Amino acid sequence: MTALESTRSIATRSRRRVRSRSMSARSLILGSVSVIGGIAIWWLLALAGFQLPTPPEVAAKAVALADNGALYKDVGMSLMRVLSGFLLGSIVAIPVGFLMGWYPIARGLMEPWIQFFRTIPPLALLPLVIVLLGIGEVPKIFVIFLASFLGCVISTFQGVVSVDRTLINAARVLGAKDGTIFLRVVIPASVPFILVGMRVGLGSAWATLVAAELLGASVGLGYRMQQGQLFYDLPSIFVGIIIIGVLGLVMDRLLLATEKKLTSWQERR
Template sequence: MTSRTTAVPKNRHGAPAEIVPRGGGSPSTVSAPRAPIMARRTKMWILNGVSLVAGIGIWWLMALGGFQFPTPPEVVVAAIELWREGILQRDILASLARVLTGFLVGSAVAIPVGFLMGWYTVARGLFEPWIQFFRTIPPLALLPLVLVLLGIGELPKVFVIFLAAFLACVISTYQGVVSVDKTLINAATVLGAKDGTIFARVVVPASTPFILVGMRVGLGSAWATLVAAELLAAQAGLGYRMQQAQLYYDLSTIFVGIIAIGILGLAMDRLLLLAESKLTGWQERR
């Protein structure tokens, strides 16, 4: 005599699925997929807070232990003074304008070029040697030449930022296109999809994660290039302010510039992460 067991339905996560009794009533097993997500986010925020406090504590100990660092209160006082005088706002706006202009234009040019290189063999043959050639040259190495050709205005600074963002994003976009699963393309072809439909409905969504990663890398390169570009022939900006503070050995102002760049870069990176979560919600994640 065999005993009969009843299989318990499970959801896609392997957990017991929600079971609603006949005739209504509350479910016997309530699945709350958002609860684990909220718990992970809360844990991450706690870890971020602990890391921040620990970092400031280590900085404070180093400042009191013989390193020529200003203490956190001294940096806060310097930031308040610069803010009251309007200097910090002016520098932040000048640096943000240069970074956003170069980064957005560089990404806007890199994405279609990367798609062309990945989708068309002719475009790949024409563009790839030049992109690989300039990718091995740091954008800052071209800054003296750019200053001679374009002058000492805003254009050379924006151009080197554009170049840094473009080179990071175009390679990632190209890699995303060539990494698309051929099974998906073949399946769409069998179903009668044309090249334009396959590109728009298969290639572009599958390449989006690569594009956003490239944009994040390009954003970091843009900020790193900005600071060096502002050291030459700038009248405002966080990099310019740090250079001026160096002449007077004003370490507190230098730290204000470093922290401001870090906060701005982190905020922009988090915005890209938010866009990634919205645009690539179909991906399976750990």
Template sequence: MLRAIAAPGTGRRAGTRGHWTGPALNLAAVAAGLGAWAALAAAGVSGLPGPRAVAVRAGELIADGTLLDDTVASLRRVLTGFVLGSALAVPVGFLMGWYPVARALIEPYVQFFRTIPPLAIIPLAILLMGIGETPKVFVIFLAAFLSCVIATLQGVVSVDNTLINAARVLGAGDAVVFRRVVVPASAPFILVGMRVGLGAAWATLVAAELIAAQQGLGYRMQQAQIYYELATIFVGLITIGVLGLVMDRLLLAAEHRLTGWQERR
């Protein structure tokens, strides 16, 4: 009896320790990574620039406005492609999951294009869409769409039939079942698919900005490669990583808010 009473308190204390331990471990991991990076740079590994040199270069790029302009250009492309891809993937995924006929008609095309890397479509995009912003956004859109549509489809087909049948027994029609049962049950899958799609969008960005771009983090890194400016390349890599991490954390926060009903470990 005493053990049973003590257990909840013990669990709360453990959870509190875990709450504080997570950020502390994150900071420790970052510090360790910076230390290892500085040690490798000090050892002269392949001309690797150290954290200080990269910070100095970042300050220079910030001071002349280059980093801000490149960041804004890349963010605009990623957000446009990601939002358009996700916005189309969700209804298409629902359509495929809810209607077998739609799934039979659409899924072969989805699976076909999933086997083709979005980067391989760049030459075709240039020929069909020119060298403006459209082909850059299109390849990012495609990467986000293909990641999210499969997750949405899986979410719909994974809904427990018992829940659907129970709703029908209570008199719910198709529209109510879809809105009150299928959509909430699919939300975790959709949000995971969006997070995967966001990663795919950033991964496609650098290659997309090779299409006659004059601004962007990928463009700046490619220019730095020509002149062997390793510090500039590191600034671009770190900026992309930080932006991607922040956007992923925002999606994760939305996931926790929208799926608070779901049990978690």
């Protein structure tokens, strides 16, 4: 590389870093404006006579729940259930998706069942799961696992079958065996699909959690929201909704940051 080419490369990387920082700052500003605007609209609706608690009432309720320790127990238990089901679902979904995408026989055997269970909401299986597994932690984690698994497996499968055949054929021409092609071509090309599937599975896990905690739970954010419904305690319901939204958003941002790190080789708009 000549000195001129090196200088141009450094200048290009510098411009990309500046542009990335500018976009991050703009996103942060827009996000802050959106959050403040949403809270302002919520407050105005509460003051206008809608049956909504005001933001200070919700904040006071959150402080009261934190003071007696109930909030920490609820958050900890809900996080444990979501993380357990989500991680188990992702760990199982990724190899299953690879098998379906790489081996036609595995695809023929598994795809009908995957598509069958995709049409059945995991919550529809909750009564059956409770009858078979009881009302402990296992049925709750299982339905969350199922929701996460179904959200991730199809995306992983799609990633494998979407790999550019030209790359695979070029690797074969160069003498690469199937194992090498799978490790060096298919897996890297499928990573963006896998992470998108994990983000979808994470959203499904949080959505399933609340309903799972409505049955047979004595602690958790979903349980706290149910108690708020029974006693018409709207601030408690809002506390649960906000915490679930914040936790889900933070976890989604972490997955998005991981995706950007692992797919930095991709061209982005």
